[in-house]
Amino acid sequence: MNRTTKIGIRLGLLASVGAAVSGIASAQDGLTYSRDIAPILQEKCVSCHNPEGIGPMPLMNYQQVRPFAFLIKDRTSKRIMPPWHVDTGIGIQDFKNDASLGDDQIAKISAWVDAGAPEGDPADMPPPLELPSGGDWQLAEQLGPPDVIVRSRPYDVIANGQDQWWEPRVEFTGLDKERWLRAAEFKPSYPLGKKVVHHGHAVLIPEGEQRSVGLARYGVGKSWEVYPEGTGMRVPPNGIIAWNLHYFPIGAEAPQDVVEVGLWFYPDGVTPELETVGEALFRVDGLNGMARGQDIVIPPHGYQVLQGTHVLDGPAIIHSYRPHLHMRGKVMTMEAIYPDGRREVLSQVNKYDHNWQIAYIYDDHAKPLLPTGTVLQFTSVFDNTANNPINPDPEQWVVFGRRGVDEMSHAWVGITYVNEEEFAQALARRRAQQETLSLDDGQALTQSGNR
Numbered sequence: 237m238n239r240t241t242k243i244g245i246r247l248g249l250l251a252s253v254g255a256a257v258s259g260i261a262s263a264q265d266g267l268t269y270s271r272d273i274a275p276i277l278q279e280k281c282v283s284c285h286n287p288e289g290i291g292p293m294p295l296m297n298y299q300q301v302r303p304f305a306f307l308i309k310d311r312t313s314k315r316i317m318p319p320w321h322v323d324t325g326i327g328i329q330d331f332k333n334d335a336s337l338g339d340d341q342i343a344k345i346s347a348w349v350d351a352g353a354p355e356g357d358p359a360d361m362p363p364p365l366e367l368p369s370g371g372d373w374q375l376a377e378q379l380g381p382p383d384v385i386v387r388s389r390p391y392d393v394i395a396n397g398q399d400q401w402w403e404p405r406v407e408f409t410g411l412d413k414e415r416w417l418r419a420a421e422f423k424p425s426y427p428l429g430k431k432v433v434h435h436g437h438a439v440l441i442p443e444g445e446q447r448s449v450g451l452a453r454y455g456v457g458k459s460w461e462v463y464p465e466g467t468g469m470r471v472p473p474n475g476i477i478a479w480n481l482h483y484f485p486i487g488a489e490a491p492q493d494v495v496e497v498g499l500w501f502y503p504d505g506v507t508p509e510l511e512t513v514g515e516a517l518f519r520v521d522g523l524n525g526m527a528r529g530q531d532i533v534i535p536p537h538g539y540q541v542l543q544g545t546h547v548l549d550g551p552a553i554i555h556s557y558r559p560h561l562h563m564r565g566k567v568m569t570m571e572a573i574y575p576d577g578r579r580e581v582l583s584q585v586n587k588y589d590h591n592w593q594i595a596y597i598y599d600d601h602a603k604p605l606l607p608t609g610t611v612l613q614f615t616s617v618f619d620n621t622a623n624n625p626i627n628p629d630p631e632q633w634v635v636f637g638r639r640g641v642d643e644m645s646h647a648w649v650g651i652t653y654v655n656e657e658e659f660a661q662a663l664a665r666r667r668a669q670q671e672t673l674s675l676d677d678g679q680a681l682t683q684s685g686n687r
């Protein structure tokens with residue numbers, strides 16, 4: 237038992253691995269808010285459920301939590317809260333940004349609610365959290381202030397109406413020479429911008445070059461990206477930033493809204509080993525080269541399944557997975573078909589919710605390492621029936637479009653293409669890691685895409 241727990245910690249495996257064996261029962265008796273529940277809410281809920289956060293109500297003290305006890309039990313036991321929509325039954329489970337509750341934490345919350353949600357002794361409360369203000373850069377604590385900040389041009393968001401798009405082009409003159417990007421954060425204005433910016437991105441088009449550099453991509457649940465150590469994106473000194481901002485009116489005007497993107501670079505003169513393209517778009521809606529969305533035609537009260545395949549013409553390392561569907565989207569699976577024919581589901585989002593755009597960021601030891609010739613296959617499932625709780629109208633035929641009531645089907649995949657030598661090195665490092673682990677564990681790990 238100890239051994240499982242120890243490996244669980246070393247690997248960063250889900251707490252549930254340990255919990256399954258280390259008696260949940262021991263702590264069930266006499267559970268109190270102050271001693272047992274408050275620490276869980278602080279760890280997994282309060283970052284959103286605070287007066288300035290995006291959660292609808294604060295959950296910071298007993299008075300705030302008590303009226304919601306039943307709803308909290310309901311949402312946590314159904315794994316609706318915290319928002320984390322990846323299938324925990326298949327695919328890689330080790331993520332840097334895992335927000336989910338462990339089975340033991342869910343069990344504790346349920347047992348506490350069933351016991352009448354007692355407060356216990358306030359002296360048992362953990363010290364209050366120091367929450368960063370919603371106006372701060374989230375990455376500042378880890379990385380300090382950004383090296384460069386770029387801004388969109390102001391836009392007046394109307395109070396009521398349909399989706400709006402704002403696509404200003406702004407000159408980029410932030411650097412005196414080419415630099416390597418280490419991290420980027422997309423920050424809507426605060427507090428109103430956070431409510432009206434549905435999603436957006438800022439793409440740099442370098443002067444006199446044929447490529448585009450995705451500086452930052454945003455959706456509720458995803459606002460920053462830190463590339464793995466030794467990996468960076470090449471950013472030219474000059475160019476044009478093409479902003480693509482999708483606003484959704486919320487009943488209050490948001491005048492002169494400006495979005496900022498903060499950029500953190502590797503120190504001057506430092507060249508990271510690997511160059512990444514950041515998040516790349518993989519279509520699941522028809523053949524590349526044909527019109528986008530050509531395959532999306534969802535009948536009223538019906539379903540549709542779409543598949544898109546992409547052959548990797550060089551080896552690649554995958555850092556993150558972020559499916560993008562709209563209101564009828566339910567599932568998107570990312571599967572690898574290796575050159576030897578083996579298939580492996582890397583990740584599956586099976587509780588997709590259009591209100592959230594979560595990037596699932598793999599732990600370093602679990603990032604898929606994919607050899608040349610691997611086929612990445614994506615499968616999307618749409619549900620246009622009345623069973624889909626956010627379906628605005630099951631009577632409609634649904635086709636491709638930018639509005640939330642139309643559909644889309646693609647994945648943003650954080651990917652670094654490497655050469656064969658770099659790939660062989662990454663593979664050797666992974667094997668060495670796994671050998672150490674399997675010596676401890678008595679069995680090899682099977683979750684990492686290569687074994």
Ligand code: HEC
Pocket residue numbers: 276277280281282283284285290291292304307308311312317318319335337457591
């Ligand atoms: C990333 C931000 C975030 C985190 C973390 C989060 N919530 Fe939420 N929560 C929200 C938002 C936004 C809503 C309302 C929209 C929705 O339901 O998706 C919500 C809704 C809820 C509701 C339903 C409220 C209602 O009136 O319908 C409950 C209950 C809840 N959260 C509890 C929790 C608990 C308990 C945790 C931690 C275990 C948690 N949430 C973690 C953002 C969050």
